[in-house]
Amino acid sequence: MSDSSVITSIQRKFLACFPLSAFNLPRKIELNDQVEIFKATVGDPRVLEYPIKREYQQKFVRKIVESLENSENEEVYELFYESLCNLLSQTTDNDHKTHYRHFPLGNGGNIDRLIIQESRSLISEGTTGLCSWQAALALGEWCVLHRDFLEGKKILELGSGVGLTGLTILSLCSPRKFIFSDCHPRVLTLLRSNVDCHSRKIDHPHEIIDLPWENIDEQLSNSLDLDLVIAADVIYDKSLFPSLINGLRTLMSSGNCVGVIAMTVRNQETVSEFFEQLNSGGFVYEETDTPEFSIFIRSDDTPVRIIKLSYRNKRS
Template sequence: MERSERIQSPDGRRVKKTDILRDFQVSFFAMSRLASFPWTFLEKDLDNNKSSDLISDILNQTCLHSLCRKFPPSVRFRRLFLSELIRREAAGCDPLDELYDALAEVVGAADTAECYKSYLLPGGEAVSLSESVALISEGTTGLVTWEAALYLAEWALDHRQTFAGRTVLELGSGVGLTGITICRSCSPNRFVFSDCHSSVLRRLRANVQLNGLTEETSPTVSVEELDWTAATEEQLQRIGADVVIAADVVYDPDVVGGLVKLLSRILRGSSPEVLPEVLVCSTIRNQETYDGFKQQLEKEGISHEVMDGPVRRVFPYSRLSSVQLIRLHS
């Protein structure tokens, strides 16, 4: 292979240049922590070749990519990312005009409270989401994507048969990452996104439309307001879910009781011949809260099994958090 197709890693291995560019691209569009980018490969290439070719390729796959023009990450993030590229370029090769032009474009731009994050699917498509820059915004945590939603989306990509041809209800959909991934990749017949916070519902509806999903598309998609403590039997029967999923909904002891009661109604309100499959994925931030959730499930006569098989890593996020996926049984 030609040198341009392989890059020497810091430990001497030869890796595909396309894989390094993909890592930069995936991390950039998901606005990952800059420290998690594969900078060492770039530094090694600059040391060996004194050429800005790899920096130019990285730039074309990130800030100059058409996806960035359409759904740009935050101004601040792009500014920091370009500054990191320039810092490394300055030490290793001649200046690259396009790099400084890209920085000039964002230096004077105003920061905004919202940004776009794009999560690249294995087939090359992107799930692009409007998210809040702040972790807590408008009194809710539902305007950003959390680890359990990313993990559940990865699990779904490895278990597409769970959703194929079925009606799926998602509780606490947030900005929509998991559900949109399932709609794009797992061929459900119908998908119902739901939440109860007005700001989250507005953002969720916008993201569903942003990704080309409507009631006229396949799968049929709808976004519903669903309050766990006020959902009616008529509403649940009308949805008629074969599969119910939820990610990062077990975080507040004050709302766990309402969630468990709703899950109990879903599991017991169906016909015994067609029991829905119920999957709950949680980032365990507070062990006491999570244990309390499981105890309340037991009191309602709901058992669970932990789905602890490996999943393919598709999206960039911290794997240090403890994430657990469980399947519920009445």
């Protein structure tokens, strides 16, 4: 094999907990390549320090071992067996409600890899905000592709969740300032911990605020004086639309502030309803490109749409 792109691809999928069914392992993997795969995945010191889901690691190693045993390989790297035994012998981590996922960013910035602490389940503690959703990845990709548009801007993110989009922007774009926000106490705790984990390497000013959309008023808007408001995966519950749209209107009513929103299209009717409310609420919006994923990996085929919006009737 000895093709570093194969090892890199296995590593990126493993670190992001990509579904194991999507791993296409080569039939023959030389021992030295097996060593490299081990070092890039379960044997990576940063994975040992910030572990990804133990059950996932177990299944990954089992898959590797079975695939190596059942194909043309003469031997299986012994540390895979050792690692499998270790993973199997560890006590169940039911009481550990979080795990980490790692997202390599390449060499474009100070941070070579985002390490994000997330909930082990998609919806927990009454919120969807404890893990990174596909729209967060898509918006991160869009922002990096359009980094000239973001450069020098003061940006507020609504409903930041665990912070993946904002940390991508702080790593690879050059905002004047980036403000993360959310309203759920547990989400804010995890968000703070994720931002703290990377802040030593972040050059751009940033802060985290507790901001329920219902509390956005003119005074706050004036004090923030934003250039750009962004949000990912906040279009999923129609009952949240009035507060979100009012908040956007208040923030975008003065100055040149515009918005960029990435939405996962799980239900077309929900998205259409949001567009109708934007239209009747005095916004203009245009659909923009949803970039191919080049930094992150798409975990499924659910479409993501990204819009740019502005408010028509600015305050003078």
